[in-house]
Amino acid sequence: MSYTYFTLIRHGKPDDCDRLLGRSDPELTDAGWQMMAHASAGLEAEQIISSPRKRCSAFARHFASSQQLPLQIDDNWQELDFGDWDGELLQRLWQQPEFNQYWQQPFDNCPPNGESTQQLLQRVSAAITDLSNRYPGQRLLIFTHSGVIRLVLWWLLNGQHSGNAHLSQVHLSHAAKLDFTTFKDENQKLWPQLAGLQQSTFVDDGSPA
Template sequence: MNTTEFIIMRHGLPEQADCLLGRTNPPLTTIGWQQMYRSSAALEYDLIISSPRQRCSAFAQQLAQQHQCPCELDDAWQELDFGDWDGMKIQQLWLQDELGYPQYWQQPFVYSPPNGESSQQLLSRMTRAITTLAVKHTGKRLLIISHAGVMRMALAWLLNTHQQRNPHLSRVELDHAAILRFNVFIDQDEQQWPQLQALIPAPPISISRE
């Protein structure tokens, strides 16, 4: 079977969730761990690949150990580097127009975070990773633990909307521990054909009031 299955799961709720988190590296909260275990409970996979950020990698490595599954850390799946904005409060970024965040949100392929990574750079590293993995692990099912920005870019790439302003940012709800599934089929001419399968919200978590 010349098809590779990709299951990309967003990390759970981290500390500093009200901040713009790219290279900023807070751990998961207790709720974040619960969210990820709930989302991954029924998944089947042959290999786990994770962003090296601890809000992804800590869970990925623990899950791999529990299921005796190989696990790799790969920089290609880390979040966009937001440069000077990284770690800042999101509300502050919206309120201070001079910082340029509203313009970036509206046209992310025109504007980039100051001293950060562009959307085109994120798109390029992500698609290179998908192309490589589709060949290297043909016939396998891959669980990738990553970030909202990467998943939104993957969705834009799958639907070929990545040059149409910001629908991947403004028109898609992507909660913590949500899942994006797609296949990549390789034909006899070695051309790759990606196909979206599903965008799955995270199951709800009951929070004790005690």
């Protein structure tokens, strides 16, 4: 039996973090870069994978180069496409009934001209299955986003397609880490197992908390 080991790291603090960031593509702040350096320090991996968004991929390129590891930029690991809401100020969005409805029931509502929660779940779970098949026994380090990590956590715990527990009941700091494993049994069924969720211990003054 071969396990595949996954570590997902949320990007550090970006510019425009007062806005809803899906396909919007701001750079990391200096503090955000330092958060990711702190989160990835000492991690071992055979494969580095990243969302194409700059708040993930810029540091991923640096890390992969510094460790002399292969890097894959994979659209499956980018944040949900929030459509017409993408890049809007969160303060304004909270004043819209449609946004509140989406927050309360994300499986039943979709951002206007955006991507549904079911579509995000399908692409991310398919990516996990594909990587598990391609890299049995290897350690994978994936730089991704809050929405992706929250939904992976929900998937690991076999959540139901209702409610918003993955949004409202999980605190996820910038540069937080989610660890899990997968393995296939004799019937080729994939079994995922949660290994841990760790918040960032880095603070914006440039030193560990």
